[in-house]
Amino acid sequence: MQKLHVRLSVEVKIPDKLFREIVEDNRLPSGGFLDVEVSEIADKIDWDSAKPCLKGWDEGGYIPSSWLEFDVKESGLYETEGE
DSSP: OEEEEETTTEEEEEOHHHHHHHHHHTBOTTSOBOOEEHHHHGGGSOOGGGGGGOTTOOSOOEEOHHHHHHHHHHHSSSOOTTO
16 A cells, blocks of 8 residues: 555555556656646545544545655655666
8 A cells, every 4th residue: 555645634545556547647748747636536545544534524635746756756666766
């Protein structure tokens, strides 16, 4: 399982397969990433582990591209520059 930092100050755990799907769908040809609208992936995430933190949350928000880039580097699933 990989960590994906969502701009709600909530950390959710997702399977490697979903992590790779999110990364590949939001990777730019230049090597950077797009911001990810949480509403576009909310139905793919099991929110049960985060529920105590999400009272009243409407599933809005986004994952900033810099956070996705950080999670990619931390995941160990991809080779990154400087390794």
